Amino acid sequence: MTTAPAPPAAATGGARRFVVAIAAIAALGGALFGYDTGVVSGALPFMARHFGLGALGEGVVTSALLIGAAFGSLAGGRMADALGRRTALLWAGAVFTGGAVAVALAPTVPFMAAARCVLGLAVGSASVITPLYLSEIAPAHLRGRLVSFNSLMIVSGQLLAYLVNAVLAHWAAWRWMLGLAALPAVALLLGVLFLPDTPRWYLGRDRPDEAAAVLRRTLPAADVPGELSRIARARTLETDARRGARQELRRPWVRRLLLVGIGLAVVQQITGVNAVVYFAPRILAATGLGTSAAITATLAIGAVSVLATAVGMALIDRVGRRPMLLWGLTGMAVSLGLLGAAFHLPHTAGLSYPVLALMVLYMGFMQATLNTGVWLLLAEMFPLKVRGLAMGAAVFVMWLVNFGVALAFPVLLDAAGPGRTCWLFAAMCVLSLLFCHRYAPETKGLALEDLEQELRRAAGGGGPDDEAEEHGADGAERRAAAPGPSAR
Structure with a gap:
């Protein structure tokens, strides 16, 4: 209905x-x-x-x-x-x-x-x-x-x-x-x-009157016809782009970008965030804190996550994606290294406080930088023809790695102890930092049509064959399918 x-x-x-x-x-x-x-x-x-x-x-x-x-x-x-x-x-x-x-x-x-x-x-x-x-x-x-x-x-x-x-x-x-x-x-x-449903979906089902009715509730009436035309053109270009997705994935530079996107999705998960989200009370209980007190203490983690996400949203377009990832992973690695060391201190009644503070610091770095940056990069970095397919593949891998971390973490915690487990995640942060320094693209301030050309060159796709194709029919189709300069 x-x-x-x-x-x-x-x-x-x-x-x-x-x-x-x-x-x-x-x-x-x-x-x-x-x-x-x-x-x-x-x-x-x-x-x-x-x-x-x-x-x-x-x-x-x-x-x-x-x-x-x-x-x-x-x-x-x-x-x-x-x-x-x-x-x-x-x-x-x-x-x-x-x-x-x-x-x-x-x-x-x-x-x-x-x-x-x-x-x-x-x-x-x-x-x-x-x-x-x-x-x-x-x-x-x-x-x-x-x-x-x-x-x-x-x-x-x-x-x-x-x-x-x-x-x-x-x-x-x-x-x-x-x-x-x-x-x-x-x-x-x-x-x-x-x-209502969205104007875009209504137009895709040949229901322009309903699409216009929704637009009239969000835009001045004079802007509605132009917006309907823009949506219709965008849908046509997207449909044309999807038809060439499989062919586009055969290009080495596109495949490389897909692997980088999947790598970023893996980085977001192997650096420990969901181990903290799912098992924070269990980690705090290892310091001798009671169950109820450990659960109450996680409120600090949740509050900092909300504040850090808001800060990350405010900074991402000013600072850039790559600097946010690199600084964030550095802070996460240091926080986890210190957290691992804290668990090797004598288990006194006050140990819970530095452990909680370091967990909060780690989550602040994670939510403000890596979490915000990875999701934005995945939405921006792929060429139009494969954007939906590539982002879907990256998100699917992200959930699978999330599953693996959640399944293995309690076993790892029992086998290695909380200190060594934190050091393992710190090592993952260092490896992730090296990966992002080498492969993560910068997409700040570029229109999507310009961004595709920049990423093509950065990924090694600017050779003679690609240039010839760019000036041929396929290149013309790509230029026609790219969003306008105002797209971000």
Whole structure:
């Protein structure tokens, strides 16, 4: 069912309220993404006692959501294209709701793992559908802020999870921690019922009147015909570009860029961020801190993550992508090295404080630099013809590595101890720093059409054969398909 858009907003204030309402509802998908990935950190210690989980069992229960998210991220984009962005969000809201209830009521470990895997389908699909919906329905002057707002909602969802965990830990109410995710999921489900689909999707289904009706709620009426024409042209160029995707991937320089993108996705995960997100109470418990106190202490990690993400969003276009990655990885490596050393100090009552402070410092560097920079680079660095395919492959690998880290971390923590485990992640930061210094591109301030030429030269794709093709039919098609100079 498609809800017909209401009459046009009478004033700019009405349009702004409409866009804000859309952002608030759609970004619940990002908040649920954050909540469902963060809540397990507080529920896991009590769940482990209830089910008698060992280190491997903790890893399986934690990582089950992530393997579902990997495949959900693959399905999300295709479902959004086939059914519509709005319908895909409805589907995600329904799975979020059912999955949260199923996880909260799980009677056995296999049921819990299966339910979290299903919940992961919603998490993964929301990671694709929510920014897609926001980017397509927001007016151009608000698009960057609204899509970045989704990233902020993810870490805010994690902070909310830590807050709920801290409150409910006093009663060991781990089922309530998991089940309360159903409340924002129902809000998402009900809220999306009142949203229109995006003008881009309506035009793709030959429904221009509905596309125009949505645009009239976000733009002055005089701008609507021009925007409709722009969207129609962009869809035509994108369709032409997709037809050449497989051929484009045969080019060595494009394949190299794809490998660099996948490498950046791996870097984001092997440097330890989700080990902290999922297992912070377990790490703090190794210092002698009680379970409830350790769960409460994670609030500091969540609060710093939100603040650091906001700082990263403010700095990324001023400082540049590469400097952010390099400085961030340096700070992360130092923080983890000191954290590993802290665990080799005598275990006194005050050890928890420097350990928590170093974890907070590490998360501040991570969220402000690497997390912000990698997602932005993946959205910018690929040529138009392979952008969707290449970014989808990188995100899929990101979820798979996330799954591997979550599965292995509890076992590694038991086998090597927290100090050596932190040093291992510090070593991964150093290797990642070398990788980014050698391969990470700088995309700051370049229009996408110029960026493609720069990346072609940097990746070694500017030889005679490529130049000849550039001046031939294929090169002409590429130039025609590239966005205009104002695209960022």
